[in-house]
Amino acid sequence: MSLKKFTMEKIIWTFVMLLLSELCAGQNILPPGPLSGAVADRVVFSTTLTPPASPFLSINWNFKGVNIITSTSSNIIDPGYASRISLDRSTGSLELRNLVLQDGGEYTLTITPDGGLQTQGRIVLNVYTPITGATIRSAAAVLIEEESSTNLTCEASGSVSSREWMKDGHLLQAGHTISFSADNSTVSLHPVFSSSHGTYQCRVSNPVSAQTAVLQLTVSYGPYNVSIIGPSAASSGDRVILHCLAASVPPANFSWMFNGSETHINSSLYVIERFQAQNSGDYSCTAMNTVTMRENSTVLNLRGKEKMFK
Known part of the structure; x- marks a missing residue:
């Protein structure tokens, strides 16, 4: 046998043995x-x-x-x-x-x-086991900003591999007043703020299934930013509408005073059907939240327009 032929057979044999060795070890079979x-x-x-x-x-x-x-x-x-x-x-x-x-x-x-x-x-x-029955449970029924705290607990049946929390469509992250339990099943809000108000979602998943639980968390706050929308001046005979607004959960109750006297008008609208000189003065609107028991007021000064003579 020539040296060249012997060398070629040795190379081929070595290659076959390496291939069989890899196959025997089970590489890439599964x-x-x-x-x-x-x-x-x-x-x-x-x-x-x-x-x-x-x-x-x-x-x-x-x-x-x-x-x-x-x-x-x-x-x-x-x-x-x-x-x-x-x-x-x-x-x-x-x-x-x-x-x-x-x-x-x-x-x-x-x-x-x-x-x-x-x-x-x-x-x-x-x-x-597929995920079923995903829910979010809140530990408190009534929440008042800066006074109350709560825990939101995400529960589900099945083999839970992970939980992901969202609020109003954005990933919820730990912070000064927000913390998570070790298994991510509970979010602690301590205390709650007006910004805590909103829609919370908990996505519970494993490699074969997932469910998303939703909770609308209500935080009572306000009233803030009380304002009166309406003219500051009116002509005789004009119909004048003053509209009182406030940021409040639940919606605020309103009451009006005119030049320091009660008007017994308890709605967000104050309507003057025909403006006269005696209607000029200070209109005060007070917004009251019956849960937080807080109130705020604002004042609009309404004056008559001077008539223009030719």
């Missing part, structure tokens, strides 16, 4: 995983193998020491899996149905090809 499945659902353990020219001599799937299925010229299936599995003999892929939590763990696939070395691969399956 994807890296893990796989995720839902209780009562199905999952497919797909291999990366292409159907060989000659059928595999044997295929074996093992889970926690139990041979789920051994396939040669016939299939031997463990009784506990008899109605739950299907095997694709051309690739070694396995379908497992009607999943239960106990199906979670590491699975081992061993394949013996026709005329080749035995190959093996491993993959982990995680089984989750």
Whole structure:
């Protein structure tokens, strides 16, 4: 044998042995995983193998020491899996149905090809109970800004992997008055402010399902920014409407005074049907919040317009 021929055969043999060594170790026979499945659902353990020219001599799937299925010229299936599995003999892929939590763990696939070395691969399956019944519970029924505190607790049934909190469509973050429990299930607002008022969302999820719970949190505040919208001057005979506004939750109650005297008008509107000289003066609007028991006032000075003579 020539040296050149011997060297070429040695190179080819080394390449084949390396290839078989990698195959035997199970590299790329199964994807890296893990796989995720839902209780009562199905999952497919797909291999990366292409159907060989000659059928595999044997295929074996093992889970926690139990041979789920051994396939040669016939299939031997463990009784506990008899109605739950299907095997694709051309690739070694396995379908497992009607999943239960106990199906979670590491699975081992061993394949013996026709005329080749035995190959093996491993993959982990995680089984989750789907998320249901997601809700947010508040610890306090009535909240007053700067006086009250509360905890918002996100609850759900199923295998909870993560919780994400949002407020008014934006990610809720910890701060001076906002803190989260270790498992993110509870948000503490201590104390609450007018800015705490709004829509809170908690997205509960795992790899196979997710639900979003919503809570409209009401924080009583105000009244703030009391103002009167209306003219500062009117002509004789004009119909004048004064409108009192205030930032308040719940909506404020209003009362009016004219030149320091009660008017017994208790709405946001003060209407003068026909303005006369005696209607000139100071109109005071007081806004009152019946929950916070706070009030604020503002004054509008209304004067008559001087007549223009030609």
